[in-house]
Amino acid sequence: MIQLLTPSYWKDYELIDCGNFEKLERFGEMILIRPEPQAVWNKGLPESEWTKLHHIRFKGRSATSGEWIKKNPGSPDRWHVTYQNNEATISFRLALTSFKHVGIFPEQAVNWDYISDTIKRFSTPRPKVLNLFAYTGGASLMAQAAGADTSHVDSIKQVVTWANENMELSRLTDIRWVVEDALKFVKRELKRGKKYNGIILDPPAYGHGPNGEKWKLEDHIMEMMNDVTKLLDPEEHFLVLNTYSLGFSSVIVENLIRSSIPNPMNLETGELYLQATAGSKLPLGVFGKTRKIREA
Incomplete structure (x- = not known):
């Protein structure tokens, strides 16, 4: 049987919305907008809500690289998140890379x-x-x-x-x-x-x-x-x-x-x-x- 599975233990991550080839995500306290080639449908939230919620947005210069635009210049380039399930707890350093990934x-x-x-x-x-x-x-x-x-x-x-x-x-x-x-x-x-x-x-x-x-x-x-x-x-x-x-x-x-x-x-x-x-x-x-x- 083919299953559809999604994480159930995340507290430091949330996919808020996705559509129009972008995704609006919360990593810890930081909310990012990043490109998402799979999101071919319309956004669920109005663009004004995305603009209000996000802290940093990735703007692509090419298919493989780009730059991060901060709404507030004081937003961090690096921060930490934690994941905990029933067996273990692990932590990550996140960072804004030129390839739209955060780690x-x-x-x-x-x-x-x-x-x-x-x-x-x-x-x-x-x-x-x-x-x-x-x-x-x-x-x-x-x-x-x-x-x-x-x-x-x-x-x-x-x-x-x-x-x-x-x-x-x-x-x-x-x-x-x-x-x-x-x-x-x-x-x-x-x-x-x-x-x-x-x-x-x-x-x-x-x-x-x-x-x-x-x-x-x-x-x-x-x-x-x-x-x-x-x-x-x-x-x-x-x-x-x-x-x-x-x-x-x-x-x-x-x-x-x-x-x-x-x-x-x-x-x-x-x-x-x-x-x-x-x-x-x-x-x-x-x-x-x-x-x-x-x-x-």
């Missing part, structure tokens, strides 16, 4: 909840978890906070440094940081005979490794899945695959998992969305997840 993807909280819940159910003491394309580390933080031995892999040194700051902010320690092309790292771990109880993948549609390696989702995801699933501990494991690509559906994600894992247990697929206070649902990616929990 967090709030819809991923659904996957964080799944990760922490699964780790708590494992009978394996201190299970090993690998987070690939790990960005600023939301999934890594949650895995570590839930009791895992976590490795965090991303090809961009600056975002790994950012993730390390988030670890310290969350009062956590000992996450393993790796700046490397994800596919290369996985192949090396296979040669070493490594096994992981949990693997998280949130690959971009396009990307580059630290040495210029090219990543294109549709060209490389099957190779990645074939390799990654060989790293899973056969006795107790979970796998989370999340994609944000306009060309991918949850059926594609299901086929990828079934092609690489014979008879996956407890397979779930679906679409992540954020529920706007003004009424609309904003789709933000598709997921597939499977887990095998050993009975104690």
